[in-house]
Amino acid sequence: MPFNVLVLACLAYVIFLFSVAFLVERRAMAGRLGWLRSPLVYTLSLSIYCTAWTFYGAVGYAARSGLEFLTIYFGPTLVFVGWWWVLRKLVRIGRQHRVTSIADLISSRFGKSNLLGVIVTVMAVVATTPYIALQLQSVVLSFGVFASATPDGFTPPDAEQTAIWVAAGLAVFTTIFGTRNLDAKEQHHGIVTAIAVEAVVKLVALLAVGIFVVWGLAGGIGATLERIDASGLAAWDMQPGRWTGLLFLSAAAVICLPRMFQVLVVENSDEGHLATASWAFPAYLLAMSLFIVPIAVIGLDRLPEGANPDMFVLTLPLSEGQGGLAMLAFLGGFSSATSMVIVEAIALATMVSNHIVMPVWLWLRPAVAMSADLRGVVLNARRLSIGAVLAMGYGYYHLSGGSAALAAIGLIAFVGVAQFLPAMIAGIFWRGATRIGAALGLVTGFVVWAYALFLPSFGPDAVYSAQFLAEGPMAIGWLRPQALFGVEAMDPLTHALFWSLMLNATAFFIGSVLTFPGPVERLQGAAFVNVFDDQATDPRRWSHGQAEPEQLLVMAQRILGDDAAQSLFEAAAQAQGKSDSLLPDPTPEFLSDLERRLSGSVGAATAHAMISQLVGGATVSVEDLMAVASESAQMMEYSAQLEAQREKLSRTAGALREANEKLTRLSVQKDTFLSQISHELRTPMTSIRAFSEILTEGDLPPGMVTKSGRVIQDEAKRLTRLLDDLLDLSVLENGKVSLSISLANLREMIDRAIQAAEQVKPERGFTFHRDLAAENIFLRTDADRLTQVLINLISNARKYCDAKHPEIRITIRIKAGRAVIDVADNGKGIPKDAQSTIFEKFTRLPNESRAKGAGLGLAICREIVVNLGGTIAYLPGQGGAAFRVSLPLRLEAKAA
Amino acid sequence: MKRPRRPMFLARDPYRRRRLRDAARLLPVFGAFLMILPVLWSPPDAAPRVTSGDVVYFFLIWLMLVLAAAGFAPGLSAGEDAGKDEDD
Incomplete structure (x- = not known):
């Protein structure tokens, strides 16, 4: 294939990409992005993970190390399949805090520290510049393959020149579409769409070559599998340490690589896209690696000994005379390289301009922030940075001379960027991570990486002398770059990964635990860690x-x-x-x-x-922070107070309700009382009226007159007694009674009471059980009133006790300064449901309704006892009706 | 500061959503196990492994992970609007 055709195809492809990017930018300006903001485009843009190193290098990797190349895709698969753990949080934080790069994320998390921004930027530039050089190299190599393999042949272009042209072309493209505008959110729709197109191109190219190899050359799937087992590839040796280490490494790299962070977080336009990418991106990786092994096996089989396995994707179709397919493969490789370089350059340039150029500019000319058009400054800084990044990439390629050392640089760069992992993951999950800890960890990891992996990668005698490598600095064996602290059993990559991350994380942790974060740092820490907490x-x-x-x-x-x-x-x-x-x-x-x-x-x-x-x-300031905290504490206290007041209110309402019920009850009682009193007064009045009417008729036998007169007299007496009782009760209830307090002997009072009560049912002979010795005490009280109570109790017993041999038992006890007098009979007692009402006015026992009293006796007793400072209660369970009166031994005269 | 109390028991749908999240969280752990498992298959001294078998195994589990993730994704993104009940 003539060289011109190749260049023409390249140019046509580039122009196509330009127009795609240009059209999309125009649509974006008009706000009509539509399907261009779909999860599909997002997923495809993630495919810049697959660089030329994947496109060409994976086959070479497989040819050299068997299935180990799979780990490079397994890691990202795990991360995406497990997006609910880390990616979701990263994307949310990135959107919420308008993060512009991974350096910005780390700097912002740790108190917007520009120091960290600078550290991360420098590390990213150092680690990924060689990676960019690798892409340039792959393009140059692929040009070379076409030059040497075509029969008509053309002079292979000068490799240096090709590299310059490619680098310059990429710089132009990136500058045009990467720095068109300074969006509030750092998104580049044109570029994202262009790399999505490139993603399709490289996938189609690799699949086409794969299908050609499997069905065109090997003869089907079964035959391919047989050839795999027959090839030298089958002898590969799975090293457990390296396998696991690479798995972890690629998982870390997929979130730490600046370009991956750019497309994953910064260019994300909708969090929902992540859900689709969680399976679609692993599926893309699967498709990309599906034919790697067959291509490697058939390539080893068919191509001459010593052919570069890194170029099998190109050389295999070429050697079979499939020029068109080779052309497609070439474009695929070209796409892989260019898309990676473009996004990496944008990501690095954003970091460099935001964290190095701008701060320096503002520091040099503080007044400029107010006067000059900073947009221009920022954009120019970014353009310059893009140029510088690509120039560095080219410079690295130039210096290393496109040597084989470059091939290993992919994994070395992975280990370099994996140093961001502790600061990043701890930053979004651990509030205790601090700026100093992060800086210590990053620098430690970077130094170890450079010492143990990056510098030795230039080969013996390039940076380190062979002796230095073998014996360590000044022959200190423990510091041998590839066997730190005497660990020799690991291969150099795993060794460096292990020690750099180990020491990085340790320094980070110790630094974080020992230092105290500043206020802004703590605010940012809380905002990042609790990003899903709406309450926050x-x-x-x-x-x-x-x-x-x-x-x-x-x-x-x-x-x-x-x-x-x-x-x-x-x-x-x-x-x-x-x-x-x-x-x-x-x-x-x-x-x-x-x-x-x-x-x-x-x-x-x-x-x-x-x-x-x-x-x-x-x-x-810290004071402000504390103020915020105490504000919320006050809020909580305030709500606690509200709660307490609410409880108090409900208690008050309960008390009011009770009082209301009591009042209602009292009102009912009063009504009952009135009707009862009318009834009680009416009965004697009726008989008085009847008999007095008889008397007024005259002509009555004298016996009748006498009888009627006696009835009238009796009823009048009863009326008087009732009225006396009522008056007495009212005086007692109002507490206006005047007590004549004196020392009196209890036994005398009981004697008097028994005597007075004898006129009630005198026909019944009662047996009294008394303890005369115990009764012989002196009380300071109103003796007449107390006797009245005792008379009442004893008369009641005489009245109601229905036992055949009635007994009354009077017991006296002294307890805690009070005299306790129990009066009990051996009758059937008072039924349980009546016990609670016997002390109410006009209460008579159900079956005794025709008894003589008005039902005021016990009510009066209660009032008297209360006035004497004591209590009276029915005493259940004594084998009959029993009452207990409890009185103070010495009643003090009322103050009133 | 005390977090606002979250309900201890959930209705059927939110409950399903949370278990789906649990499954989504566990998936990478499970996947990592499957990917590392072959390390334990053949001791170094034993007969060489059949590489084509490994290839088939790896691509099968890969496909399975992709399908599982694809199965989980719609439920996970649907639940996102409804609940701020993040960490179960």
């Missing part, structure tokens, strides 16, 4: 400063552009309720919102620095 308030990052809103607007316009900045300010002003003004107050909320918008363009650290310049450095 976004605490103010700024206290009220002296920032002039106008100055802020001027600065925002410099970075976001006039329109975007003005509409942002206007919206904020409206949200603050200022309808007439365009300038909002510089409240803490507004400042942190503005900072977040700015950080989408220039990175968190720079945005933070720029705002602090205007606000006068009045950022949040």
Whole structure:
């Protein structure tokens, strides 16, 4: 195939990519992205994981080390299949905090520290520049393959020249589409779509070659499997340590590689796309690696001894005379290389401009933040950085002379970027991770990586002398670069991975545990770790400063552009309720919102620095943090108080309800009382009236007159007694009774009471059981009143006791300064349901309704006892009716 | 600061969603086990392994992981809007 055709095809392909990117950018400007923002495009853009190193190198890898190449795809498969663990959180954080790169993520998490940003940027540049060189090399090599393999032949182009052309072309493409605009969110739709197209091209190319090999050359699947077993590849040896290590390494790399972070997090336009990518990306990887082994096996079989297995994808179709297929494969490899370089360059350039160029610029000319058009500065910084990154890539290629050493650089770069892993993972899961810890860990890991893996990779006598490698610096065996601390059993890659990450994580942990994070750091830590917690308030990052809103607007316009900045300010002003003004107050909320918008363009650290310049450095302090904390503590306390008051209220309501019920009951009682009293008064009145009417008729026999007179007299007496009782009760109930308190002997009182009660049912002979000795005590009380109570109790017993041999037992005890008097009979007692009401007025026992009393006796007793400072209660379970009166031995005269 | 209390028991749908998340979390662990398993297959001194068998094994488990993830994905992304009940 003539060289011109090849170049022409390349150019046509590049122009095609240009137009795709250009059209998409135009649609994006018009806001009509439609399906271009679909999960499919997102998934395909992730395929930049598969670089030329995959496209060409995987076959070579398989030819040399068997199935070990699979680990490079298994790691990412695990990470994506397990997206619920890490990726989801990363993407959410990236969107919420407008993260622009992995350096920005780490710097932002650890208090927007630019130091960390610089460290990560430098590490990323050092680790991935050789990787870019590798891509250039692959393109150069593939050109060379065409030159040498074609029969008509053309002079192989000068490798150096090819590399320059490719690097320059890529720089132009990347600059045009990577720095078109400084979006609030760092997204490049044109480029993303272009690399999605390239992803399809490389997949189709590799599948086409694979299908040709399996069905065209090997003769079907079964035959291919047989040839696999027959080939030298079958002798590969699975090294457990290396296998597991590579699995872990590729899993770490897929989230730590700057270009992967760029497409995975920064260019993500919808979190939902991740769900699709979680299976579609592993499926893409599977398809990419499906034919690697057959190509390697058939290549080893058919191509002459000593052919470079890295180029089998190209040389196999060429040697079989399939020029078209080889052309497709060439374009696939070209796609892999270019898409990787473009995205890597953008990712690195964003880091370099945001974390190195801009801070230096602002530091050199602080006044510029206010005056110059920073957008131009940022964009130029980025363009320069892209140029510089590609120049470095080319320089590295030039220096290494396209040697075989480059082939190993893929895994070496993986180990380099894997050093970000501890800071990143701990940063999003552990609030205790601190800036100093992260810096220590990163630097430690980087140094170990460089010492044990990167520098030795140049081969003996390039950086280290052979003696240095074998014996260690100054012959200290423990420091041999490839056998640190005497660990010799591992191969150099696993060894370096193990020690660098081990020491990295250890330094990180110790540094974090021993240091105390600053306030901004703690705020960011909480915001990152609790990113899914809706409750997590976004605490103010700024206290009220002296920032002039106008100055802020001027600065925002410099970075976001006039329109975007003005509409942002206007919206904020409206949200603050200022309808007439365009300038909002510089409240803490507004400042942190503005900072977040700015950080989408220039990175968190720079945005933070720029705002602090205007606000006068009045950022949040530990005191502010504590204030926020105590505010929420106050809130909690306040709600606890509310809760307590609520309980108190409900208690009060309960008490009110009870009181109300009691009042209702009392009212009912009063009504009953009135009707009962009327009834009680009416009965004697009726008989008095009847007999007095008889008397007025005259002509009565004298016996009748006497009888009627006696009835009238009796009823009048009864009426008087009733009225006396009622008066007595009312006096007692109102507590207005006057007591004549004196010392009196209890026995005398009981004697008197028994005597007085004898007139009740005198026909019944009662036996009294008394303890005269115990009764012989003196009480200081109202003797007449107490006797009245005793008379009442004894008369009741006489009245109601229905036993054949009635007995009354009177027991006296002294207990805690009180005299306890029990009066019990041996009758059938009082039924249980009546026990609670016997002390109420007008209560008579159900079967005794025709007894003589009005039912006031016990009510009066109770009132008297209460007035004497004691209690009276029915005493159940004594084998009859029993009452217990408990009185103080010495009643003090009432103060009133 | 105390987190707001979350319900201890859930209705059927949210419960299913959480178990789906559990499954999604476990999937990579399971996958890693399957990928490392061949390390234990043949001791170094034993007869050489059949490489074509390994190839078939690896691609089969790979396919299985992809299919499982594809099966989980719709349920996981659907549940995302409904619940902020993250860590079960």
